[in-house]
Amino acid sequence: MTAVYRxxxxxCFTSMTGAVAVAVMLFVTGLMFRYYNLYYGLLTLHYAVSNSVLIFYIVVPVLSMRVFAEERRNRTDQLLLxxxxGITGIVMGKYLALVTVFAIPVIVMCFFPLIMTRFGQETLKxxxxxxxxxxxxxCAYLSVGMFISSCTENSIIAAVLCILFVFMTQMMSGIFTIISTGTFQSLLFLLALAVLCGLLMFFMTHSMLTSSFTAALLAFICMLAYYFRPSCFSGRTESxxxxxxxxxxxxxxxxxxxxxxxxxxFVSYIAAGILLTAQSLLKRRWS
Amino acid sequence: MIEVRHLTKYYGEHAAVDDLSFEVEDGTIYGFLGANGAGKTTTMNIMTGYLAPTDGEVMINGHDILEEPAEAKKTIGYLPEIPPVYPDMTVYEYLGFAAALKKIPPRMREEQIDRAVMALELGGTADRLIRNLSKGFRQRVGFAQALLGEPETLILDEPTVGLDPKQIIEIRDLIRELGKTHTVILSSHILSEVSEVCDRVLILKNGRLAACDTPANLAAARSGKGGLHVRSDGSEEAVRGALAGVAGVEDLRIWQDGGETCADITTAPGLDIRRAVSRALFGADCMILGMREEKETLEDIFLELTEDDLQEDAETEPEDGTAEEISRKEEEDR
Known part of the structure; x- marks a missing residue:
């Protein structure tokens, strides 16, 4: 793990991606801090940090897109695997390196509250x-980004999917407002999810019988539940x-x-991302 | 010792390796031969743990590659078809990383790296970025990486591809030298190289084992007839008359070539009739201008064993240019 981490x-720093990511983060967080806290005099970092979230659209794809995709494209994954x-050591080494690069500007951010104490601010906690x-x-975004990178050998596709994921997760509260939450709509949504599960299973196992059976079983359970207790479907889409x-x-x-x-x-997203990356590498050996 | 038992690998519906079983003895150099798509690289990838088999097992020095991957992989040095090098690293940095990845204790790393650099004559390029190295040097860097960790077994997928003739000879000598202390499995399209370097040959056909023996035994087992090619200054009739009377001649083909008379003589296997032929021709006042024994080469054996393979490739997959690729590769190799 240490070898991979190093x-x-x-x-990260010889290919400039790490330096670019750190520079962008320092620039944007510094700008937000300057604007909201030093210029407008807000007492808490909350606004500066909340508005800095947009840097994830750049930092997550820049850092994570090449992690596994490039290894696969250059065939250097043969050396690693x-x-x-072990696979766990490889995945953890790579993930911890991403987190370390991401942590550099975050450590710098930790000085912002200390600067504000000079102006009498008392909201350190x-x-x-x-x-x-x-x-x-x-960290959760980087974990998912790493998983996306392990699924493809094209860095650009990995970057686009990362941006899409950041967009979806940041805009989801807005998406709720345009989705109807009626019980029948919830049933349709869950049926669509059952079909999606079946499709995912088919891509992973290439077994038409297993995937069809799983999708049909999930759909049947949903319809059965809807028939006996339609009320439990209320607000299910949103949840x-x-x-x-x-x-x-x-x-x-x-x-x-x-x-x-x-x-x-967020910790569960981190764990899921790491686990799925390891599974994705293992799956490639079997396919 | 490597034991491959009932190895099968399916890519979708296509069986790349089909119920393949063989054993690799310690301290022997094995040559892996087969037409393109015969399953050589897939088998090597499974043996090194890069791919998992659909069925069957691989035991590396007593360790199952799937059950005890760390122990098994420690005893293998692998040079894949495309050397797995990082262009943004220098040769020393890369070998340092590979040594750490192979869990070589830090105090032994420098010594092993220096030894690998010396063996592959990479001293002059050790501080250069791999990006700036030629294909041949990258191949050598990949080879050096395979030597790290003092593995008992070396698996080399086309180790001399991209090297110049001088480097090819050096690498062959190195493989021969390594073969004294290691078990080496190498795949190559250069048949002369395999017959020169390898103690035993494994020939794959459609993912199955077509033959496994020493090149000499293979030649002896498959050679149905012996042969002799003679050039003489006598007339066609005189040569025919002289040779027809020689005991042991089973078949005779005579033709004219550039004012000389050529004769292809077929005999029973192992029968040496050179003296009798010389005496007969001399007696008929036909001077011998040249004579050579026709022996079945590894190339003949390979073509004979994989003929259907090549034909099938040409018939069923013309879009991949498999047959073309083979002939192109053969040409390049020559």
Whole structure:
């Protein structure tokens, strides 16, 4: 793991991607801090951090798009996967390198509240919770970005998918307002999800029988539940889509109310991203 | 020792490797031969743990590559078809990374890297970026990486591709030298190289094992007839008359070539009739201008064993240019 971590850190800064990502983050967060706190005199970092979230549209694809996609394209993954270092070590080494690069500007951000204490500000805890929320959300994005990169050998496709994912998760609260939440619409939405599950399973297993059976079983359970208790479908669409709602969880978290639930939400994305990346590498060996 | 048992690998509906079983003995150099698409690279990738088989198992020095990958991989040095090098690293940095990846203790890394650099004569390029190296040097860097960790087994997928003739000879010598202390499995399209370097040959056909033996045994087993090619200054009739009377001649083909009379003589395998032929021609006042024994080469054996393969490739996959690719590669190799 250490070998991969060191190599990845080195590669981040020799290929300029790391330097660009750090520079962009420092520029945008510094600008926001200057604008909201030093110019407008707001007492908390909340607004500066919330408005800095837009840098994820740039930083996440820049850092994560090449992590595995380039290895695959250059066939250097053969060196990694035939070495005694296990897949977990490879994935963790790469992920920790991404997190380290991302942590550099976040550490600089940690000085912002200290600067504000010079002006009599007393919301240090709130500010650091804001920064923690920002850091954990960034780590969750990087984890998912790494997984996306492991699914393709084209860095551009990985970058586009990363941007799409950031967009979806940031705009999900807005998307709720245009989606009808009636019980029948919820049933249709869940049926569509069942079909999607079946399709995903087909792409992963190439077994038409298993995937069709799974999709049919899920659809049957949904219809059965709808027939006996349609009321339980009320608001179901929203509750499913809320899984993708990073913005609301971040706002709850960065709003000053540190909650384990919100922390766990992002931590579970980090864990899922790492796990799925390892599975994606393993799956490629079998396909 | 490497044991491959009932190895099968399917890509969709296509069986790239089909129920392949063989054993690789310690301290032997094995040559992996087969037409393009015969399953050589897939088999090597499965043996090194890069790919997983659909069925079957691979035991590397007593460790199952799927059950105990770390132990098995520690004993293998692998040079894939495309050397897995990072263009943005210098040769030393790359080898340092590969050494750390192979979990070589830090105190032994420098010594092993220096030894690999010396063996592959990379000293002059050690501080250069791999991006700026020629294909031949990249191949050598990939080879050096395979030597790190003192693996018991070396698996080399076309190790001399992209090298100039001098480098090819050097690498052949190195492989021969390594073969004294390591088990080496190498795939190559250069048949002369395989017959020169390898102790045993494994020929794959359609993902199955077509033959596994020493080149000499293969030639002896497949050689139905012996042969002799003679050039003489006598007339066609005189040569025919002289040779027809030689004991052991089973078939005779005579033709004129540039004012000389050529004769292809077929005999029973292992029968040496050179003295009798000389005496007969001399007696008929036909001077011998040249004589050579026709032996079945590895190329003949390979073509014979993989003939259907090549034909099928040409018939079923013309869009991939497989047959063309083979002839092009053969030409390049020559």
């Amino acid at each position: 190599k990845e850190m080195r590669s 035939t070495s005694p270092t 709130w500010d650091y919770v804001c920064i923690l929320a920002f850091f954990v959300m960034g 499913v889509l809320r899984i993708l709602d990073f913005a609301t969880h971040f706002e709850d978290f960065a709003g000053g109310s540190f909650s384990v639930v919100n922390l766990l939400f």
